[in-house]
Amino acid sequence: MAHPIKITRIDVHEFQWQSPNIGVDDYYNSFNAVYQPGPGARHTSYILQIHTSAGITGEFAGGSSTDYAQMAMFVDYLIGRNPLERELIYNDVKRALRKLDRMSMGPVDIALWDIAGKLYDAPVYELLGGYKRSVPAYASTYHGDENGGLNTPEAFADFAEQCKDMGYRAFKIHGWSHGPIQREVANVLAVRQRVGSQMDLMLDPACEYETFGDALKVGRACDEADFFWYEDPFKDGGISMVAHRKLRQLIKTPILMGEHLRTLEPKVDAAVLDACDFLRVNPTYDLGITGAMKVAHAAEGLGLDVEIHAPGPAQRHCMAAIRNTNYYELGLLHPLAGSTSAPIYAEGYNGDNLDSIDANGHVPVPDGPGLGVTYNWDLIEANRTGRKSYP
Numbered sequence: 001m002a003h004p005i006k007i008t009r010i011d012v013h014e015f016q017w018q019s020p021n022i023g024v025d026d027y028y029n030s031f032n033a034v035y036q037p038g039p040g041a042r043h044t045s046y047i048l049q050i051h052t053s054a055g056i057t058g059e060f061a062g063g064s065s066t067d068y069a070q071m072a073m074f075v076d077y078l079i080g081r082n083p084l085e086r087e088l089i090y091n092d093v094k095r096a097l098r099k100l101d102r103m104s105m106g107p108v109d110i111a112l113w114d115i116a117g118k119l120y121d122a123p124v125y126e127l128l129g130g131y132k133r134s135v136p137a138y139a140s141t142y143h144g145d146e147n148g149g150l151n152t153p154e155a156f157a158d159f160a161e162q163c164k165d166m167g168y169r170a171f172k173i174h175g176w177s178h179g180p181i182q183r184e185v186a187n188v189l190a191v192r193q194r195v196g197s198q199m200d201l202m203l204d205p206a207c208e209y210e211t212f213g214d215a216l217k218v219g220r221a222c223d224e225a226d227f228f229w230y231e232d233p234f235k236d237g238g239i240s241m242v243a244h245r246k247l248r249q250l251i252k253t254p255i256l257m258g259e260h261l262r263t264l265e266p267k268v269d270a271a272v273l274d275a276c277d278f279l280r281v282n283p284t285y286d287l288g289i290t291g292a293m294k295v296a297h298a299a300e301g302l303g304l305d306v307e308i309h310a311p312g313p314a315q316r317h318c319m320a321a322i323r324n325t326n327y328y329e330l331g332l333l334h335p336l337a338g339s340t341s342a343p344i345y346a347e348g349y350n351g352d353n354l355d356s357i358d359a360n361g362h363v364p365v366p367d368g369p370g371l372g373v374t375y376n377w378d379l380i381e382a383n384r385t386g387r388k389s390y391p
């Protein structure tokens with residue numbers, strides 16, 4: 001019998017956190033988080049709580065100020081609604097936000113899955129049909145810096161070797177935000193030369209290269225160095241189907257695309273139009289766990305793999321229930337600095353730090369009800385900068 005449960009109140013908690021030695025790149029003004037010796041930049045973070053008539057609260061840590069400003073557009077719709085009707089809510093909100101990027105729906109949907117898991121006393125991965133208890137991670141680096149950290153190809157090669165020795169099976173480079181492009185080429189070749197053939201390597205310029213020609217030069221180096229994928233290389237912003245299809249015709253390295261295409265339909269278009277080899281999805285960006293699983297199954301239907309963007313509990317639960325996926329993005333990592341995320345998890349989650357992998361290079365999937373995590377509210381309260389409640 002269906003559960004008579006309603007959403008009664010929604011809280012958005014805001015707090016700030018400072019990570020030592022990680023600043024915002026002021027050398028190139030790229031907005032990248034980079035190694036910068038010192039106290040570090042302050043980051044604003046959020047926890048979303050969706051309370052229900054059953055006394056169960058769904059929680060999600062993450063999202064941005066714009067996500068929660070956008071959520072205010074449909075929060076009245078959510079109050080009084082059955083939180084288990086995720087498909088209905090997905091479709092109603094998707095239409096309501098059609099003039100916007102719809103990124104506010106991700107945090108909401110993830111909190112709704114947390115409610116469902118707590119109600120049914122089962123982890124989210126189990127509700128999704130999951131069968132993996134741990135997932136293989138790649139070390140995803142901070143961007144290259146000019147501050148004595150990851151500042152040369154040799155420094156990246158040293159770090160890749162360190163990660164390989166720790167048990168990582170794969171390593172992804174985020175290079176520098178500005179040229180010379182020959183340094184990017186040298187980086188790709190130096191890292192492969194150092195780690196040998198037994199580690200998967202990936203490159204994510206995060207849309208930094210100035211021209212298609214630069215993307216092609218570095219792509220040819222990825223071919224030479226046998227890279228596993230090449231992701232969002234240049235300043236089309238990771239959205240041009242024509243440019244990525246053309247790049248695929250000119251290089252051999254698989255192209256990963258979709259981090260900057262929002263929702264299911266344009267991601268499927270990218271695959272069908274031959275713009276990419278691997279699809280990308282992030283439950284926080286792409287209408288939640290509901291949206292992410294739609295992309296995973298669409299990719300499965302095309303015979304392709306979907307790679308989950310960024311770390312977090314929702315990402316681990318999704319990956320545990322997807323066959324056609326390869327690596328969990330663990331990061332951002334650096335040899336001289338830690339995560340920009342506050343240590344907010346009290347139980348159920350071992351964090352996303354350099355030493356969060358086991359001897360096989362895996363991270364565990366949380367096993368408690370819902371997302372399977374609890375929060376350190378003392379830390380959140382001590383760093384609180386705001387709170388908004390609806391109604």
Ligand SMILES: [Mg+2]
Nearest residue numbers: 204206231259
């Ligand atoms: Mg990326």
